[in-house]
Structures are given as structure tokens and as C-alpha cells.
Amino acid sequence: MAELAWGGLRILVAEDEPAIADFIDHGLRAEGYAVTVASTGEDTLRIALSEDFALLILDRMLPGCDGIQVLAALRVAKPELRVIMLTARASIDDRVEGLDAGAIDYMTKPFAFDELTARVRARLRAPSQAPSTRLEAVGIELDLVTRRVTRDGAEVALSAKEFELLAYFLRHPAKVVSREQILRDVWGYSHDPGTNIVEVYVSYLRRKLGRPGSPAPIITVRSVGYRLAPTVG
Numbered sequence: 423m424a425e426l427a428w429g430g431l432r433i434l435v436a437e438d439e440p441a442i443a444d445f446i447d448h449g450l451r452a453e454g455y456a457v458t459v460a461s462t463g464e465d466t467l468r469i470a471l472s473e474d475f476a477l478l479i480l481d482r483m484l485p486g487c488d489g490i491q492v493l494a495a496l497r498v499a500k501p502e503l504r505v506i507m508l509t510a511r512a513s514i515d516d517r518v519e520g521l522d523a524g525a526i527d528y529m530t531k532p533f534a535f536d537e538l539t540a541r542v543r544a545r546l547r548a549p550s551q552a553p554s555t556r557l558e559a560v561g562i563e564l565d566l567v568t569r570r571v572t573r574d575g576a577e578v579a580l581s582a583k584e585f586e587l588l589a590y591f592l593r594h595p596a597k598v599v600s601r602e603q604i605l606r607d608v609w610g611y612s613h614d615p616g617t618n619i620v621e622v623y624v625s626y627l628r629r630k631l632g633r634p635g636s637p638a639p640i641i642t643v644r645s646v647g648y649r650l651a652p653t654v655g
Contacts, residue, residue, distance in 0.1 A: 431455055431456065431476040431477075431546065432455070432456045432457075432458065432473075432474065432475045432476055433450055433455045433456070433457050433458075433475060433476060433477050433478070433479065433542070434457075434458050434459075434460065434466070434469060434470055434473075434475045434477075434478045434479070435447060435450070435457055435458070435459045435460070435478075435479045436459075436460045436461075436463075436465075436466040436478065436479065436480045436481055436484060436489070436492070437459065437460075437461065437479070437481045437508070438461045438462065438481060438483075438484055438485055439481075440461075442531075443459050443461065445535070446479065446535075446538070447459055449535050449538075449539070450539070450542075453539055455542075458473070458475070461484075461485070462484055462485045462486045463484040463485065463486040463487035463488055463489070463491060463492050464486045464487060466478075466480070466484065466492050467487070467492055467495055467496070470492075470496060470500065470503065471495075471496075471499055471500065471582065471586070472582070475503060476504070476546055477503070477504045477505070477506065477542060477545060477546060478496075478503055478504070478505045478506070479505075479506050479508050479538075479542075480492060480493070480505050480506065480507050480508065480525070481507075481508055481509055482507055482508075482509035482510075482511055482516070482520065483509060483510070483511070489507060489509065489520070490519065490520070490523050491606070493505060493507075493520070493523040493524040493525060494523060494524070494606065494607050495586075495607060495608065495609070496524065497523070497524040498586060498589055498590045498593065498607055498608060499585075499586040499589060499608075500566075501524075501566065502566065504526050504545050504546070505524060505525045505526060506525065506526065506527040506528075506529060506538075506541060506542065506545060507520045507525040507527070507528045507529070508529045508530075508531065508533065508538070509528075509529075509530060509531065510530065510531045511530070512530040526545055527541050527545055529541065557589060557592035557593065558592070559592050559595035559596075559650060560595070560639040560650060560651065560652050561573055561574045561639070562588070562592065562631070562639070564585070564588060564589055564592055566589065569585060571585065571588065573631050573633070574633070574636075576633075578630050578631060579630070580627075580630060581626075583608075583623060584623060584626055584627055584630070586608050587604070587608050587623050587624070587627060588627055588631075590604065590607060590608050591640065591648070591650040592650065594650070595650050595651075596649065596650065596651055597649065597650075598643045598646050598647050598648070598649045599647050599648060599649070600646060600647035601620045601621075601647055601648075603647070604620050604647070604648075605617075605619075605620060624640060624648060627640060628640055639651055639652055
């Protein structure tokens, strides 16, 4: 019956304890879901951003970037993805932080598998939490579902990471965002690894969004960061 009801919907499981990952994997497959397992924060982000899933079951304490960092990046790039956080951290503060970061549910370990599958079914029935699939500012329109981008009506072809960076700017229109904030929220870095990747990708965006006589509306705020705003001249 589960096979008919859920028809192979794809679920990503992010869990670094092999026994728990295997337990969830086998149990969800028996319920008719198609399951992919990741064991680090970096792998979770890479897989979630490159493939389509109906839901993510996310351990908070992953190696590399942790569950909160994963949620921060996904809230920018894939806000429509439903996330259930599954973790041993059970305090009220932990729950609040996880839900505020973008999880739609929060379960603590140890857990009953029947309860987990009930919550999965409930969250899959619920509408996506994303308030909108379109972002728009300063003549730029971005569709999070079709991944189509236009500036002043002209289509702009972007790579996956360029798209994520532009979505981040559009979610903070007219606000100055620091290089460190961008590294954390778009690339999932918890610290500055000494890379110039932000500068490189801002340069890519400026080149692709620019028009003759109308440069891209990404302003450098000296010693602070960047701001998406109408350009002058």
C-alpha cells in the first residue's frame, strides 16, 4: 500500500552513524520511498543542490558543516525542500534554533520508526513552506522552481552556484552583506578559509547581468561587503 501511496518519492537521509543510517534507509525503502544517504554536511549539500528530493531527514551533528549550516544554505538555494531534523540534541533552545533555521519538524533520538514515518507522511502532505517561488528586485527576476533568471526582461544563463549567490542577494535587497555572511550562507563555510571565491563569483554575476550602459546592480561597499541596489550612471 505504501508503494501505491508514495510511489517512490525521493528522500535524502543525512546521518553519519552507519547503523542509524542503515536502519532509516531500509525502513523507508520498505515504505515505498526512494532513499539516498549522505554522511557529511558537505555531501548532503552537494547532493541536495544537484538532485531533486521531496524531503530531507537531517542529522544536526554532521561532520564538516553541521545541520544548521546545511539548513542555512538550503534556505537560500532550495527553500521549497522540506527538512525534518533528527538529532540527539533535545533542549528547547536546540529545537528553537533548528526550527528557526528552516526545519519544518524536529525529532530527537532515540526515536520510534513508526513516529518518524508518520511525520514524513504528514510533512509530505503539507504545502511547501516557501512563501514564494519567485524573487524580484532592481529589474532582476529569479524563479526558484524553473531556475530561470531575467534582467529587464532579457534571459540570463547562470551556473548553479551563480544562481544561488544571486538568490542570496535578492533575498537581502538593499542590505549590505559581508563576505563572511556569503561564505557561510551560500558556500556553507563556518570560517574564512582564505579563499577569494566570493569575489570571483561576484565578478561572474556582474559580467553576466551587465548591459551596455547599465552595469550589474551589485555594489561593492568598501571594507564591508556587497549590496544589491540600483546602479548610478
